[in-house]
Amino acid sequence: MADFQDVSYSVPVEGEIAQPQVPEEEDDDELSTLDEPVKDTFIRDMKVIGSKFAHIIYPRSNSLLLRDWDLWGPLVLCVILAVFLNGAKDETTGGQGPQFAEVFVVVWVGAGIVTLNAQLLGGKISFFQSVCVLGYCILPLVVAMIICWFLVKIFEQSIVFVVIRIILVAAAYGWSIFGPCLITHLQCMIPITVVTASVAFLGDSQPKGRKALAVFPICLFYFILAWMVVTYS
Amino acid sequence: MSFNRDEWGGFSSGDEQTTGPAMSHPTSTAIIDMSNVEDSSATSSFEDVGDVNHRMKDTNGSRRQEQQDPSGMMGGISGNLGKVVADQMWQSGQQQAKKMIDVYGNIDILRPYFDIDPKTLLWRCAYSFVPLKNLSTAQKIPSELYGPLMTVFTLIAILLMNMKTSGTVLQQGTLMGTAFGICFGYWFGVSGFMYFLAFLCNAYISIVQCLTLLGYGMISHCVILLFGHFTHYSHGTFYVLWALIAGASAARMITVLLSRTVGKSQRLLLCVAIASLHMLFLLYLHFAYHHVVEEIVHSLEMVDTPIEKHDSEDSMRAVRDATHLKINNSLEIKNNSLNSS
Known part of the structure; x- marks a missing residue:
């Protein structure tokens, strides 16, 4: 203890002990969501989902769907599709159409299988990002489903009616697959290789030369969904 | 310099394991045993x-x-x-x-198993219909699962379309499940059976190679069923396709297996079993739904909707599509109205 010196100051301690203020502008958004009304949160989330729908219909940027992925949009689309298809009567056999659970399982398990395949092929995309994009790209088919539903309710069945429905669903299928990439091509001048489907978004995540392998199951997945929609009566 | 060595512990002479006086010296704790250092902090693999x-x-x-012990008493x-x-x-x-x-x-x-180029994939698909000529040397079988898996999924989709247009009466909720079950059941089941037979017959083949061989063989099923779906072929056409296309792919599978098997009786057992399963599965897929179509035609006739008297096969084809059915009905309604007027 002898080593310690008795330190005493006769002069009072002076100075600033306040820490420099860190600008907290970035945290404001995060903090403010804690005490905001539920309505605001809901509306904000709906706006985000809506902007993603807009990206499917009219793609402007490739990165939004991949960067801020969510599963709300796919869930909403899947539920709408399943509700409309649920229990539709098949007049050929008198049997019932696909059940809610069947459509639901087909959408999610199908998306899962397609994603797994993309991962096995060496795609550099996370599981939920891919499921998100695949789910959002059902949108054209859901729109076609709703239009078909109104057509079935309003008009009587005839051969012209069936042809119109087939054309409508084929267009929606094409939109799900080729639409986004074609428009992206026109706007961003991104060269289309084998590009696929919803694969204006997903195609680039695959190594070169493998795109066709990743695209085939996507086409098959949307084809089954389109088939379900077109056979609805 | 010898007194300095005592101060800083000196170089390690390999005797750290011994309990000498150097170990008791406090400076020896500076030696770090690298085997206890966790090196996973930098490389975070799973x-x-x-x-x-x-x-x-x-x-x-x-x-x-x-x-x-303390908590038992105190806590x-x-x-x-x-x-x-x-x-x-x-x-x-x-x-x-x-x-x-x-x-x-x-x-x-x-x-x-999914590492494959699209070109290679197409070649493998094409060669699945070409039987081997030389059976003396063992044919190499690729271990690859992408092609077979996609073949099975395609077959599921085609089967689903066939079921729907032929009006298969199932509980509709299980339509998809049935297609899945049939296709994957056949693929896994027969591959397992092939592996088992190959084990009995001393054929040199692994389970993944069985899956690959059988999966590429199912391409013939896809081709024939898809052709039938769009053209509504007759029984005669189906039998011709069955013998030619499915026969070719069965011959491919058989010759590949033959080249890897030794012994005549073993070869016979293996090839007859696999070829018959392959051909019978296609027959099952075709007739399982055709039978249902006949039932529907009969039921429609019982309900007193006299379909025009074509030969029975044509009428059955007509019922396959709902649109065709509508055409027939609307024609009849028009005829009736004309007659009444």
């Missing part, structure tokens, strides 16, 4: 995380054992309960983490 979890569990367990019930709950939570979390690690591990295991 296996390392698993190891770390395991180690953490061990250390936690030892700590708990150390603390249990209350709430302390023990909390530990038990925490322990359960930890174990369940650890099990889930291990499952996730296993899934990722399995994906890595499967990845080599």
Whole structure:
């Protein structure tokens, strides 16, 4: 203890002990969501989902769907599709159409299988990002489903009616697959290789030369969904 | 310099393991045993995380054992309960983490089987219809699962379309499940059976090669059923296609297996079993739904909707599509109205 010196100051301690203020502008958004009304949160989330729908219909940027992925949009689309298809009567056999659970399982398990395949092929995309994009790209088919539903309710069945429905669903299928990439091509001048489907978004995540392998199951997945929609009566 | 050596401990002469006076010296603690250093902090692979979890569990367990004695005397019930709950939570979390690690591990295991170029894939699809000519040397079978898997999924989609247009009367909720079950059941089941037979017959083939061989063989099923779906062929056409296309792919499978088998009776057993299963499966897929179509035609006739008297096969084809049915009905309605007027 002898080593310690008795330190005493006769002069009072002076100075600033306040820490420099860190600008907290970035945290404001995060903090403010804690005490905001539920309505605001809901509306904000709906706006985000809506902007993603807009990206499917009219793609402007490739990165939004991949960067801020969510599963709300796919869930909403899947539920709408399943509700409309649920229990539709098949007049050929008198049997019932696909059940809610069947459509639901087909959408999610199908998306899962397609994603797994993309991962096995060496795609550099996370599981939920891919499921998100695949789910959002059902949108054209859901729109076609709703239009078909109104057509079935309003008009009587005839051969012209069936042809119109087939054309409508084929267009929606094409939109799900080729639409986004074609428009992206026109706007961003991104060269289309084998590009696929919803694969204006997903195609680039695959190594070169493998795109066709990743695209085939996507086409098959949307084809089954389109088939379900077109056979609805 | 010898006194300096005593001060800083000197160079390690390999005798650290001995309990000499140098070990008791406080300066010897500067020697770091590298085997105890956790090197997983920098490289965070999943296996390392698993190891770390395991180690953490061990250390936690030892700590708990150390603390249990005082807590038994001093601590209350709430302390023990909390530990038990925490322990359960930890174990369940650890099990889930291990499952996730296993899934990722399995994906890595499967990845080599999906390593294929599109061109190679097309060649393999094309060669699945070309039988071998030279049976003396063992034919190499690729171990690849992408092509077979996509073939099975395509067959499921085609089967689904066939079921729908032929009006298969199932509980409709199981339509998709039935197609899935049939296709994957055949693929896995017959591949397993092929592996078992190959084991009995001393054929040199692995289970993945069985899956590949059979999967590429199913391309013929896809081609024939898809052709039938769009053209509504007659029985005669089907039999011709069945013999030619399915026969060719069966011959390919047989010749590949023959080239890898020794012994005549073994060859006969293996090839007859696999070829008959392959051909019969296509017959089943075709007639399982055709039979249903006949039933519908009969039921429609019973309901007193006299379809025009074509030969029976044409009428059955007509019923396959709902649109065709509508045409027939609307024509009849028009005829009736004309007659009445």
